[in-house]
Amino acid sequence: MMPSVAFTSMLSCAVAVSTVIAAAQTRDPRRSGFEDMSRESQAMQRDDTANPGMFAVLEGEELWRAKVGSRKTSCADCHQNAEVSMRGAAARYPSFSTAWNGPVDLQGQINLCRETRQNAPPFPLEGPELLALSAYVGKQSRGMSIAPPDDARLEPFRRQGEALYNMRQGQLNFSCANCHEDHAGQRLAGSLIPQGHPTGYPLYRLEWQGIGSLQRRLRGCLIGVRAEPYAYGAEEYIALELFLMSRARGMAVETPAIRP
C-alpha cells in the first residue's frame, strides 16, 4: 500500500474525531454508542478503508451526479459540490418543510427533491438508493455538532416525540426511557443498553450485515418490546427523531457509523 496523502489525512481525521469524543466525555454525561463498542468496531468506524458504510457513501456520490427524471437533472445540477453545499445539512434535520407543511427527515427531503425538482419517482424507503444518498449527504457533516434548528413550527412535533419516548408500549410494556434513560449502561441479556443517540445514521450494523436508517433501528426496538412498529416514513418516527436530535444537540455526527 502507498503511504499517500489520503492516508495521512484520514489518520488525522480519525485522531480529530476521537479527540472530539474524548473531550465530550469529560464535560458531558452523554455518550455516543461509539464509546461502548469494542476496539475493533471503533477502529472499523474510524478507518474509511475498513468501514463498510463507505460503500453506500460511494454509491451515493454517483447517484448525486446521475441525471434522472423527465427533466434529466441531477442533485449536483442544483446543489453543485456536496462537500460544500451539504456541509452541516444532516446536523440540522429533521427540518420544517414549507412545501410539505410539516417536519421532514433527511430522507424525506431527498425524496421531495426527487419529486418536485427532478420529476422522478421517490425512492422506496429503506431501499439502497435512498440509504446511499443519505449516507453521502450525512457524511458531509461528519464531526460537526448536531444543531437542531430553532424553529417554533417544529416544537409541537418535538414534544410529540418526547411523549412517545416516554410512553410504555407493547406486550412487554416498556418506554424508550425505561431502557435508554433508566438503564443505559446496563446489560439486557448480552447487549449493552446505549443512551440511544441518533448520531451515526444511516449506519452499518454488524447484526444487519448492512446499512440501515434510524427508522430501522427504532423499528427493532419496538419489535423487541413486542409493540406494533410504525410503518416506514410514519410521522411518529420523524417526531421521535426530532426529540432524539434535540437530546443529542452538540454531539458529533458520525455518519456512516458502525454499531454491533
Next chain:
Amino acid sequence: MVRWLFLIAALSVAPPAIAQLRAFAVVGDAIPQSLTGQAGDAARGRAVVTDRQKGLCLLCHTGPFPEQRFQGNLAPDLRGAGSRWDEGQLRLRLVDSSKVNPSTIMPAYYRLDRLTRVGGAWQGKPVLSAEEVEDVVAFLLTLKDTP
C-alpha cells in the same frame, strides 16, 4: 366466490380472539391459589425461565444457569427467590408485578389490560399461559440458596 371474499374480509377485521384469562384472587401481596388448580412442574418452569422467546427472564435477571451465557443485570439475581417469597407472592409477582411496584419494568406475564400498541402477533395473549406461570412458580420455589 363473492361471499367467500366477504367472509375473508370479515375475518380480517374481526378483533383477534381474546384468550380468556382465568379468574384469580389477590390477597394482600399474593395470589394464594394456583391459576390452574394444580401444582406446576419445576423442570418445565426452568425451561420457560431460560427460554429467550418465552420467559425472557434472563434479559433482565441473572440466576443459577451456568449454561446460559448472556444474562441481564437490570434486575435482582433469582437465586434465593424461593426463600425470600412464598408461593402466592411469587405468583403475583409473575402475574402482575405492577401490583407490588407500580413503576416496575418487569412485564406482567398474565395480564391483558392497560397495554398500548401491542404487536399483531401478541394481541389478546398473555406473555405466559396459566400453566406456564404455575411451572415457573414451582421452579422459583426450588431456588432456596441466596448468592
